[in-house]
Structures are given as structure tokens and as C-alpha cells.
Amino acid sequence: MTPAARLAAAADILDILKGTRKAAEEVLKDWGRNHRYAGSKDRRAIADKVYQCLRSRERLSFAMDSDSGRSLILGALHLLDGVSVDEIDALYTGEGYAPPKLSLAERNRLSAGEGEAPQWLEAGLPAFVSERLKAVYGDDWLKEAEALMLPRAPIDLRVNGDREPIRQGLEMLGYKPELTPYSAFGLRLPADPPPNVRALPAFRQGIIEIQDEGSQLAAFLAGAKPGMTVIDYCAGGGGKTLGLLQAMQTLEGKTSGRLIASDVEKTRLNNIKPRLARAGLEAEFRQLTTDGDGLEDLIGVADLVLVDAPCSGSGVWRRRPETAHKLTEEEVARLHELQSAILHRASRLVKPGGLLAYATCSILPDENDMTADRFEADHPQFKPRPIADAVRVPQITSDGADALAKLANGSHRLRLSPGTSNTDGFFVALYQRKA
Numbered sequence: 001m002t003p004a005a006r007l008a009a010a011a012d013i014l015d016i017l018k019g020t021r022k023a024a025e026e027v028l029k030d031w032g033r034n035h036r037y038a039g040s041k042d043r044r045a046i047a048d049k050v051y052q053c054l055r056s057r058e059r060l061s062f063a064m065d066s067d068s069g070r071s072l073i074l075g076a077l078h079l080l081d082g083v084s085v086d087e088i089d090a091l092y093t094g095e096g097y098a099p100p101k102l103s104l105a106e107r108n109r110l111s112a113g114e115g116e117a118p119q120w121l122e123a124g125l126p127a128f129v130s131e132r133l134k135a136v137y138g139d140d141w142l143k144e145a146e147a148l149m150l151p152r153a154p155i156d157l158r159v160n161g162d163r164e165p166i167r168q169g170l171e172m173l174g175y176k177p178e179l180t181p182y183s184a185f186g187l188r189l190p191a192d193p194p195p196n197v198r199a200l201p202a203f204r205q206g207i208i209e210i211q212d213e214g215s216q217l218a219a220f221l222a223g224a225k226p227g228m229t230v231i232d233y234c235a236g237g238g239g240k241t242l243g244l245l246q247a248m249q250t251l252e253g254k255t256s257g258r259l260i261a262s263d264v265e266k267t268r269l270n271n272i273k274p275r276l277a278r279a280g281l282e283a284e285f286r287q288l289t290t291d292g293d294g295l296e297d298l299i300g301v302a303d304l305v306l307v308d309a310p311c312s313g314s315g316v317w318r319r320r321p322e323t324a325h326k327l328t329e330e331e332v333a334r335l336h337e338l339q340s341a342i343l344h345r346a347s348r349l350v351k352p353g354g355l356l357a358y359a360t361c362s363i364l365p366d367e368n369d370m371t372a373d374r375f376e377a378d379h380p381q382f383k384p385r386p387i388a389d390a391v392r393v394p395q396i397t398s399d400g401a402d403a404l405a406k407l408a409n410g411s412h413r414l415r416l417s418p419g420t421s422n423t424d425g426f427f428v429a430l431y432q433r434k435a
């Protein structure tokens, strides 16, 4: 494909993305399957352009006064890549598979430059999100916003066992794995070139799983130990389930205790089964009604309940930038209500003296501190459990434990983010039910 044809394809894909809830990764795969003439270099260049536009979508659509795929691409070429209008003219010839020539309006837009763009646009985020980030991070908000949206995220792995031999094995295969600083079971692969982890024998054998270090930490901080009865209340997908089971292993590597994975979505619960099977692990499964029915026999019984609540997913926007501009304030308010209801229902399962952990992969205070505040006000029988008391576990490195305790600053709440911990954005709040 010519460079111009690649740009035309990227614009088409951006238009498709506007009208679908599918992930960008999936839409790009579909496009590749339907356009067999595109080679791997073409697909790569097209994907790079699509993601570049998605990461700066708000800024580009503001500058171009349009959010069509074509406008976003033109804006990216000129504003982000520094391609001049004359050079764009040479690409946009309308001949063969090249995009149609520039219109007068487009030429004027490009020549006008960006003008007085509001600062929040630089981060590519919706305005209300930037306001929230300012409230949480103060002067550092723009740094946080850029880290959240602009760089491609590395691929983190969680190793079911000793990570050093796996690191060496990956190195022998030509990868450049690093040890994650906080999780003692984590390895980090650079985003570029994208590693095909699912094709690795270690993945097929369940020795490695793809899981961001922040997500690993959320499971490890919850406080699971061998012998416990643990409920992974919003388990769908199973990332935390595996981390919890890892923490429930004895020194001999045997899981001890009982883990119940529950969720309202049967298909999501079913997705956990092959992951557990690959890793040779077991759990019980319960499908819940939306009112939380389905665990009545476990009220007041659990040593630990983890609530990895449904959320905006704003903490993972560096991986899924296409979802950022679709989030609305109304949706965030709905999520806050849902999280509060779920946390209340799940808390009934904790036995006196037992533990409760609340987690989201969101960076928005509405879903994090505000949900935690509300829970604490309504549930005085739960006392805060400081993060510093939860970090000294075998799954967290000792330097990592120090750093996380420092980050939590005496609190029972921890905020992880691409800007502060080089992880996805995660929030964890820990509680213990009074005896």
C-alpha cells in the first residue's frame, strides 16, 4: 500500500470506530481480515496512525472543527507530525487509493493552526475529566493526563511462579523483559514492537498471564492468605481471581482455602474457567442476580471479599484511548450509584474481623474516593485498614512495599496511575470489619 492509501484506510477505520462499541484492537483486526492485500507493515502503520488520532482525539477534532476520520488524520499529520500543507497536497491526490484532494475549507483549517485551544485539549481528554484530574492531582494534573492518554502502554505479565527463569526464557526468545518494581510476580515488555504473548508456550501453559502491574497489586493488597474463604465478588474476566489464588498458595505451591468467584454475567464467569485450567487452579463459581442474590449462604462467612467494581475503565485509557471521548458525566454518576450498591451488598458477606477490599480501574474521584467516603459514612462497622499494613506480603517486593506505603501516605486508600506508578490507573481502599 502507498503511504496515502494507508492514510485513507486509517480514516475509514476511525469512522467505523465512531459508530461501534468494539475495541479499536478488534476493529483493526477485522479490517486486516477483510483487506488481505494489506501486509503486516501496512497494518502496523495504519494501526499507529489510528491510535495516534485516538490519543489526541479531542485536540484534533477541536482544531479541525470535525471529528470525521479524514479530519482527525489531517489534523494529526499537520499538528502532530509537522507535515506541511504542500506535503499533504502531494499525498491527497485523489488518484488510485489516495484520499480525495483537500477542500478549500480543509486547507484553510490547516493553515489557521490551532489557535487558542483550551489547555485540557492538550491531554486529549473530555473537559469534565480534566476538571476531575485537577481536583485530584492539583498542579500535576496535565502530567497525569498526558501519561494517561499519550504513551503506548507496556505489556505487563504476571508469572504463576518464579519470575526470574521466565524473564531469562523471554530474553532468549529475543524479548526485552524487565522486572516490575512493585509486584514480585510481574514482568514488563516494551510496547514496541508489540509482543505476541498469546503465542508463547508459557502463556498456553498458564505460566504467564497478561495483567497490568496495577491490577496485580489490587489483588495482592486485598489480603488473601492460605486457608481463607475468599469471595471475588465482581470476578468477571478473572484477572484478580488468579492473583488471589496465587496469594492463597502455601509454600509448597498448593492452593489452600476456598475461593468463590461471583459475577452477574455468566459469560464473563465462564471466561475465567479456561484461565484457571491453564494455570491448574480451581475456584467455585456463582452467578448473581443484579440485586446481589446468589450468595445468601455466605453472609457473614468470608475472611475476605474483594469488590473489583464495574467502573468507567478510565485508568486504562492508555490501552483503550477510543473509549475516553465516549464517557459522560451521567455515566460516571450512574457508576457511582452502582458501585455504592454493590459495595454495600458485598460487605454483608464479610465475617466479623474479616477483610473487605474495594478496587476500580478508574482515575475519577466519583468512582474512587467518593464511593469510599459514602461506604465509610454508612458502614461504621468497617474500620479502615492502612495500605502500609497490607504491603508486606510475599507477592510485593520489599522496595515496592516501601514505595506503595509512601504513596498511600498513612491512608487506607491507594491511587495508582500511569503518571505516579507507571501502571494503569487503579484505586484500592481496604477495610476490616470490627470483631
Ligand SMILES: C[S@@+](CC[C@H](N)C(=O)[O-])C[C@H]1O[C@@H](n2cnc3c(N)ncnc32)[C@H](O)[C@@H]1O
Pocket: 215, 233, 234, 235, 236, 237, 238, 239, 240, 241, 262, 263, 264, 265, 268, 288, 289, 290, 291, 292, 308, 309, 310, 311, 342
Ligand atoms: C472491573 S470488572 C471485573 C474485572 C475482574 N475482576 C478482573 O480482574 O478481570 C467488573 C465486573 O463487575 C460485574 N458486575 C456488574 N454489575 C454487577 C453487580 N451488580 N454485581 C456483581 N458484579 C457486577 C461485571 O459483569 C464485571 O465483570
